[in-house]
Amino acid sequence: SEAVIQLNLVKSDLNVTVEDNGVGFDPGKVRGKDGLGMRNVEARVKRLKGKLHVDSAPGKGATIIIDLPVKANG
Numbered sequence: 001s002e003a004v005i006q007l008n009l010v011k012s013d014l015n016v017t018v019e020d021n022g023v024g025f026d027p028g029k030v031r032g033k034d035g036l037g038m039r040n041v042e043a044r045v046k047r048l049k050g051k052l053h054v055d056s057a058p059g060k061g062a063t064i065i066i067d068l069p070v071k072a073n074g
Contacts, residue, residue: 009070022059027040041066 003020027038038054041064045052048068056062 012070014068014070018064019061021061024056024058024062026058027054027056
């Protein structure tokens with residue numbers, strides 16, 4: 001019923017944090033499963049040379065943290 005999305009520039013990384021109060025899931029059971037959800041997120045983060053951290057558990061909602069390197073303009 002509620003989600004919070006934060007974007008922060010930390011040094012040379014863009015930090016994206018998504019938190020919700022949903023039903024949650026077991027991240028270990030999602031890896032390698034068919035479907036486009038988390039597998040798609042993992043592939044995109046990897047392609048952008050970023051880091052992904054997923055913290056969730058059934059009944060506990062989810063927090064997903066993505067750190068992406070950002071090149072400075074100029």
